[in-house]
Amino acid sequence: LPSDRLFGPSLTTDDMAAAVSDTAWLAAMLRFEAALATVQGRQGLISGDAVAGIVAACNPARFDVTALGHEAVASASPVVPLVAALRKAVGQEVAPSVHRDATSQDVIDSAMMLISRDGIDILLADLAALAAECANLAERHRDTPIAGRTLLQIALPTTFGCKAAIWLEGILDARRGLAGFRRDRLAVQLGGPVGTFSGSELVADLAQELDLAQPDLPWQAARNRVAELAAMLAITAGAAAKIALDVALLAQSEVAEVVVAAPGHSSSMPHKRNPAQAIEARAAFALATAQAGVLLGAMAGEHERAAGAWQSEWPALTELFRVTAGAVARTLEMLTGLQVDAVRMRANLGPAQIAPDTGGAAALVDRAIGIYRKEMDQ
Amino acid sequence: LPSDRLFGPSLTTDDMAAAVSDTAWLAAMLRFEAALATVQGRQGLISGDAVAGIVAACNPARFDVTALGHEAVASASPVVPLVAALRKAVGQEVAPSVHRDATSQDVIDSAMMLISRDGIDILLADLAALAAECANLAERHRDTPIAGRTLLQIALPTTFGCKAAIWLEGILDARRGLAGFRRDRLAVQLGGPVGTFSGSELVADLAQELDLAQPDLPWQAARNRVAELAAMLAITAGAAAKIALDVALLAQSEVAEVVVAAPGHSSSMPHKRNPAQAIEARAAFALATAQAGVLLGAMAGEHERAAGAWQSEWPALTELFRVTAGAVARTLEMLTGLQVDAVRMRANLGPAQIAPDTGGAAALVDRAIGIYRKEMDQ
Amino acid sequence: LPSDRLFGPSLTTDDMAAAVSDTAWLAAMLRFEAALATVQGRQGLISGDAVAGIVAACNPARFDVTALGHEAVASASPVVPLVAALRKAVGQEVAPSVHRDATSQDVIDSAMMLISRDGIDILLADLAALAAECANLAERHRDTPIAGRTLLQIALPTTFGCKAAIWLEGILDARRGLAGFRRDRLAVQLGGPVGTFSGSELVADLAQELDLAQPDLPWQAARNRVAELAAMLAITAGAAAKIALDVALLAQSEVAEVVVAAPGHSSSMPHKRNPAQAIEARAAFALATAQAGVLLGAMAGEHERAAGAWQSEWPALTELFRVTAGAVARTLEMLTGLQVDAVRMRANLGPAQIAPDTGGAAALVDRAIGIYRKEMDQ
Amino acid sequence: LPSDRLFGPSLTTDDMAAAVSDTAWLAAMLRFEAALATVQGRQGLISGDAVAGIVAACNPARFDVTALGHEAVASASPVVPLVAALRKAVGQEVAPSVHRDATSQDVIDSAMMLISRDGIDILLADLAALAAECANLAERHRDTPIAGRTLLQIALPTTFGCKAAIWLEGILDARRGLAGFRRDRLAVQLGGPVGTFSGSELVADLAQELDLAQPDLPWQAARNRVAELAAMLAITAGAAAKIALDVALLAQSEVAEVVVAAPGHSSSMPHKRNPAQAIEARAAFALATAQAGVLLGAMAGEHERAAGAWQSEWPALTELFRVTAGAVARTLEMLTGLQVDAVRMRANLGPAQIAPDTGGAAALVDRAIGIYRKEMDQ
16 A cells, blocks of 8 residues: 555554565565475476575565566566566576466465465464453453443443453454464465366475465365455454444543543644544454455456456455454554543443342353463463 | 345345245244243243243234334334234233343344344255256366366366366355354354343253354354354355356357356347346345445444444345345356357367366366265265 | 345335335336337337337236246346236237337336436435434524534534534535436436447437436446446435434433434333434445445446346345435434433533633534525525 | 555556655645645734744655654554644744644645545546547447447447447546546635634635635535545446456457457466456456445544544545556556457357447447547537
């Protein structure tokens, strides 16, 4: 995004921005080419010299990502100029051994999985931290009465800990989805020009080399896994944005039950204590659902390689990782050091008829914490 | 019903339309109330007479769904008038035992899961039929050369069977997702007014009575499972629409490699053989992704019951089931009896340099069929 | 929608549901066929007897919309069975004069414009009523101090009248868009089978007969106007939903500055006063943006008639009209009789440093009211 | 910049990337601050020295956009650090005159309009070039028979010129929308902290200084104009993507009626001539509709400044401009030098019964060209 320097930092994290950066994509594509050569060398398909030459050449620092991006316009694929550059780099003799059996989509799809693994790992860590923060609030405020609010009206009491326990549940659930995807669904792609490559030994070796799963079939024309990943990322952002919304509402001046530790300031009103991180998490979620929509829509692609849908996946998935990380990170920052005003919470309960009997809420907290502990121990 | 009679039949199936109909929703809500009374009776929380009265009254035929819908406007919930009508039906004495411990959302969310189970079951059956059709084509045309096409250009040969095997993979993958959801994620909801109900014995009994899972925690404010379901439905529609797009492209007059068994006719051009079902499946998918977007966006709801997001889930999920069924059913009809012109496929291969060496494609077919058989045996 | 009876009434109005109903679509399609025959008769292209026969037969009551909908599945078009039924109805001699020069898309697209005109007219009236309510609040509360809130924090004072004036501006703006569309963009479609019909005299006559504009060119393959209409409808729903959100926030128990005249009740908590209409308007808006997305996406259709995109327009536009009407109507009901607590508004202003100096706000009210009066006088 | 260097160039143009870049946003925000000081000086509200100091300091080169972006995270607004930096730059004495009467949103919203003007100007020029290319094809191929295709089946003949004339109409229509928006709707924003600033003389002067319109009311809480702009941009991208889809279909190996002048190459299949630009335009359109959805959804913001929705507008609109430019530019490049095979077009007409009688098509071309000429003369 051109607005990456100005608006970007609010909507992502530096770690994620790096993990899905152009440079990271380039590195992942080169890693694929190097791994392919490596396993082909091991199987005697290309010479040891070719392997050595290719592996040495697959150094991201040798390539100009900006130039590659501009050259990509001509073929609607960054792999075309990349392979050309790589062939040039290895010299005329080794050139035919570069990118052997592979097609553009093999490179990009496999790189997408490598990028995704790194992106998921960042999210898993950030979600663990966010879950810890939720668990912490849930335990500390297990018995702190707060008005339960339905349809934006005070209903009956719950506890702030129970609210946090439900947040925790949403975060853990999202995390399970991403962890499951990472475990089962990150598969190498090696289908060749039209997805008919069936050399399962080579695919298996390549998968192992890249630490990816071996797919049942080449998946260049069956995009389920990309759509699933998109859904899980949007769900992750949604679980975070739900917390952000609740906190923004609780932090309203008239409610005043929480204050974020590092409120945002105003350019014109010095007294304001804006829940800046909540706002950013919500904006990130709005962007996340939009990108997920692109990726769901991209499932219906033409024949053996889609003419538009596939190409929309690359920036959409990249951006989706970025804003999902932003939603999670801002929500984590928002909860960290959150000032909870238990007195105010009790005062807001209002009329006598909603006198706090919060045993059920506390029991739910215990249950949630039990699940959390068990899950984190694994 | 606006557009349901005129445009609806093209975009859904009668089975699914019935499974997610207003009447089905009503029946599911009443089933929840009856089950709740039953288990509460079993636990001695309400009297046997009350149970009998409530169960007898929970007969959908006794209620006017149109009237309920209009009365629902006043409270943004059909449960408010439904519970009032149910209380009236059981008489003054039993009335207090109706809907005990429950809130509107418990009724609707649990009903949503019951509706979803029925909807998923229809889809699982239709997907099995669609998978069978794909497998059939894959096997029959395991060695039938066809041009592999990338970016809408003829690339290198594959086999028509391999195309069908990839379709099969997409369908099986979608089916796995739905089957897994049905197995693990269809959970009862019983949280009470603000989601603090923790009577796990009652929840467990109710879950068993409704043949739903017992959730870790009440999920009224953690909508992950609804969003997941939405994603899986959209992915299912997408896997079907991918096939529909391929067939529509293969059926083009200039390509003419397939003709659908029951082509659509034109109001002005008698010679036309329109791939009507493919068109309908594609339209259904466009609608499906939109509804999935609503459901992903609905994750960020306010506090213990959302003020708008939750209410958007009901029609969105209903419509999503409908159009997903439409996408699958039309694709199945499209493939059933599909006329495959192997001679034309070979002729279209074009230049000599893409002479068919389709061993890899055939091997992939074998692999896909193996997976299919194993999976269907389970 | 199958949920039309149960969930539908909350999300639309009876008027709009009727205006875009299956029956309305059928009537509009028949109106097109009758008008086409009429002008063709006038130009001597078909006989007077044929005209009389066709016009008499184009009576919606004679057709079974459910049957047509089911027959439509075979051809992905309700026009195919409709024309067949119409030809049958007029008898063998007149049959060839039915649907002359026209194609399915001419019928549906022109009917879409007729439907849209009726739908827009309902919205223009409802928007005028909503604007009146906003203007009324703006004037009455021109000088009633209320906290201006930014980022969900109390900022500096404004007046409640100024809030209403900004709402008014959003509504008027949306109304201008729809009125402009109604005036300039509702065009007949008569392009024949592949959109090459250029008989501008016939098109002009037909346009006049149907009180639609004559388009520059047949628009079957240039869907700008449908996408524009979709955008305007979503914007209309958005302008209403913005008001609904503000009212829902002001009606929060802790803010308590407004109470809706007819609050919704709870199935479990008698003390609650839920802003039911605000909730419904917000749900309707979420659905509206999704349908608008379908219609924007449908612009990219194949050649002279799209294979999926066009077909998705019919239910999407129908639903979009419905939910837009729902968003507007619920917002209007919400504002009608809204109880405004000026004392509470002042109390909520909080700290002394935001003492009300609300002259600017009052001046904006005057400006908005001036614009409103001038605009409504036209 | 994630994906901006690698995938970005395919999806935008260098001109547009610059026009909506971080630097452009920074310059626009500074231009607002300088203009505000200038008009306030002219009205005697701040001293001449203050004006001179502020204007001199509003030099984008003096600011570090990366640092501002990172500092923006803390307050969810880049204006907070920008104003702080600007105040520091002008020195203690002039500092209080900086950003007087304004709030963050005034700066960003006005800057958004300045950015949008530049973005629209680029699009208007590119659309004029694209219209010229369409008009050129329409005239040259006014009488070149080609199969009209409906539902992806050959229907009846039209002319290739008529296809191009319809493309032209879509492009002109989109261009009218953008031109009208540029003329009427690009309005300055100066509402102060809560949108109550009513100093219409100052607003009028500021509007003139920035060459923007004076809005009826401050529009910080009525986002119609942003949503409208989003819709028009998506419609523009859609009009281009429709052409791209048609060309991609005509360029299919089996149809072969056109070949793009600069086909893309494959990393594995030297014989391929991929319609790379068409593919890129289609991908750009998919991304455009998603961003438009974000901007439509952002209409429903909280009170006087939204807590998430507004913040999502900045990156969404920026990206929408970028991908719309990409869709238009790639489509233009695709049509430029397009090789049209009239012989093949005639051969593809197929069966005798669709012998070309293309007078209507030619007449439509004449009409379209007449409109085009008249419009471009203005």
